Amino acid sequence: MRYGEATVTVVDPRSYMTYQPFLPEAAAGNISPRHVVVPLRRVLPKAEVLTGRVTTIDQDRKVASIAPLVGEAYELPFDYLVVALGAVSRTFPIPGLAEQGIGMKGIEEAIGLRNHVLEQLDKADSTTDEEIRRKALTFVFVGGGFAGAETIGEVEDLARDAAKYYKNVSREDMRFILVDAADKILPEVGPKLGKYGKEHLEGRGVEVYLSTSMDSCVDGHVVLKNGLEVDSNTIVWTAGVKPNPVLSRYGLPLGPRGHVDCETTLQVKGTDYIWAAGDNAQVPDLVGRKAGNENAWCPPNAQHALRQARVLGDNVLSGMRGFPQKDYSHANKGAVAGLGLHKGVAMIVMGKMKIKLKGRLAWYMHRGYHGMAMPTWNRKIRVFADWTLGMFLKREVVSLGAIETPREEFYEAAKPAPVAAAPKEKTEAKAKEKTEEKAKAS
Incomplete structure (x- = not known):
């Protein structure tokens, strides 16, 4: 933009952007959690960054209601609006899930999962109660897509390495379970590589249950639809995503699954000043539709989001200056997934040819692609x-579980000591003495 042409304001409840494909590696300790996030104020020095939430949008007045971290809400006027709220975990009303489940959508959850897993090994190593040990060393993962398969692969690697430092815990004592309602895992890389991924995980001792789901997990008692019942302290939920539900408050046209309904130019249907992109946008897939699939939509992944962002930026400027909008079109370049250290699968699309890789070479492709895609x-x-x-x-196996309640130890040290109550007999004796003294005085 030209100098002084516009002011760009970014509103986000967090002051950083998370590169989600690296969350499994952060959970395993291969990458420092701080390196998976990008501070917005540092990478957007010419933008105004507000830490808060957009609660409502008044399209007639062109104002957004902002709820800041502290203080009262206020209105922020705009001329052009970009909606890029991303997605949240897709959950179901399963008893116990809200209390027991661990998601994998944010860096906080990845750090929490790592600390939690290592804490379970500490528990199992320090007790002789077999029931407590069994529950601590059973790890259940629900969802066999990229997030689920990558996370269980990385966490199994972490637990296997950490067990070397525990006298009373071995990999054979642990139980890893992967559950998916579909009939295959890793559908993004195709059936053959998905089958390889399943066989690879099973070869490492992971139990994979397909075409089934979790009925309940109250108090860690996991009940699967296929009849299997286990007790577990660790239930990781990665069963897909859905658009941010706050979109329903904005008065925007939504698709059947809750996405913002967009034109091929990324403009929101029925408007000429609102655009949307990424996981919260329903964007027609022009490549798929040219191939004959009239109902093709761009999938919610980073490959499309990054490229949509570039087209969206150009189209916002074109809209400001009165130029025509450009259609978004992108052919799938393939997919890569890591299943732990030196293990992975990759499908590379080159024109009409698909190159399928597995093992160490695919793992290099996974790290190379995402390493270069990492912002800044x-x-x-x-x-x-x-x-x-x-x-x-060697891999660090330190659990920092206290990071979740950092003030607890200080609170215990600083809280006032309780006043000791006088024994009943002592109190009665003192009362009797006072009564006798009064009688003598009278």
């Missing part, structure tokens, strides 16, 4: 540095 050179260098150090140094 600062974070790219830090991520590659973490990987390089990991080649020569």
Whole structure:
């Protein structure tokens, strides 16, 4: 933009952007959690960054209601609006899920999962109660897509390495379970690589149950639809995503699954000043429709979101200056997935040819692609540095569970000591003495 042409305001409840494909590696300790996030104020120095939430949008007045972290809500006027809220975990009304489940959509959850898993090993190592040990060493993952398969692969690697430092815990004592309602895992890389991924995980001792789902997990008692029942302290939920539900408050046209309904130019249907992109947008897939699929939509993944962002930026400027809008069109380039250290699958699309890789080479493709896609050179260098150090140094297996309640120890030290109550007999004796003294005085 030209100098002084516009003011760009970014409203987000967090002051950073998370590169979600690296969450499994952050949970396993291969990448420092700080290197998976990008601070908005640092990478957007010319934008105004507000930490808060957009609660409502008045399209007639062109104002957005902002709820800041502290203080009262206020209105923010705009001329052009970009809606890019992303997605949240797709959940179902399963008894116990809200209380027991662990998601994998944010860096906080990845850190929490890592600390939680290592804490379970600590529990199992320090007790002789077989029931407590069994529950601590049983890990259940629900969802066999990229997030689920990658997370269980990385966490199994972490637990296997950590067990070497525990005298009373071995990998054979642990039980890893992967559950998916579909009849295959990793559908994004095709049936053959998905089958390889399943066989690979099973070869590492992971139990994979397909075409089934979880009925309940109250108090950690997991009941699957296929009849299997286990007790577990660790239930990781990665069964898909859905558009951010706050979209329903904005008065925007929504598709059948809750996405913002967009034109091929990424403009929201029925408007000429609102655009949307990423996981919360329903964008027609022009490549798929040219191939004969009239109902093709762009899938919610980083490959499309990154490319949609570039087209959206150009189209916003074109709208400001009165130029025609450009259609978004992108042919799938394939998909890569890591299943732990030195293990992965990859499908590379080159024209009409599909190259399928598995094992170490696919793992290199996975790291190379996502390493270069990581925003900013600062974070790219830090991520590659973490990987390089990991080649020569052993994996860290330190649990920092207290990070979730950092003030608890200080509170216990600082809270006032309770006043000791006088024994009943002592109190009665003192009362009797006072009565006798009064009688003598009278």
